[in-house]
Amino acid sequence: MRYLFLLFAALLPALAQAQAPAVLYQQIAWADSSVFAAFNRCDSLAYKPFFAPDLEFYHDLGGLTTGRQLEMKSFREMCARGSHIRRELVKGTLEVHPLKGYGAVEIAVHRFYHTNKGQAEKLSGTYKFIHVWQRTATGWRITRVISYGHEDMKND
Template sequence: MWKSVSARSCLAAASLAALAACSTSNETAHQQSFSKAPEQLKKQIEHMDEALFGAFNACDVAAFTNYLTPDVEFYHDEGGLMLSADSQAEGLKMRCAEQSKNGELRRELVKASLEVHPIKNYGAVEIGTHNFYRTLPGKPEKLTTVAKFMHIWQQDGKQWRVSRIISYAHSAPN
């Protein structure tokens, strides 16, 4: 009887060990493929961020609004709520028209702060810190504001557009 229990125990232990080894190798393979996807996604969203704010910095209203969904929601801790790409376009037009007296504004992503996470069947969330610089006529560019942000990117085929923006914790630089 002890021999058959020992044999069963050995067989059960060997089966569990084999199952664990298969399970571990599958998990490792899954983790490796999963870790590659977020890195590609991060690069893609970083590229989209550069394009979006390249248009913003250049006052290219048409290009800027092409990176927004028509029903984009923009939550700004100091400026309030804007509920469409059209309102974003009007805001950018006003800001750009006032640059001669208020100075040129430039937004820059703090690349070390960038986080990108996939949103299943939708797109991605981009989280980070951005700096705003102002250049007054005849003066050097100066860092004026540091803030945190969150963008929800919607993917439609190969096109990425921002559907939600939260910009908050605006403060003077240290």
């Protein structure tokens, strides 16, 4: 019995480490789902808290944009145009990695769909992204975004 206890005690740190990434993965998957559910509904009140005031957004074609106000302005403009944009995470692509003492990095692929007035929804494109998530006292928020893989958009 003593050996079983010693074996369990020796394995406990490894078991704790194995659990932490699963919990972190679930938290980031939930945060990603929540922010983009709000995005898909054009719900800026639910969307805004997920972004840090000093947000940096790096786009392979558009370059760097900064600040939550810039991000919220473009979000409001997109929703006011009358066309609908929907984002969908590609199943099986989500990776979550811890950033010690800060939060997590999310890497995945997502698709965007557009619906213009009077038209059927159509796929706009499939792109790759990296989100740096910071864990705060009030929850998770995105501080950095890298969006890439937009080569097909150059010809649009």
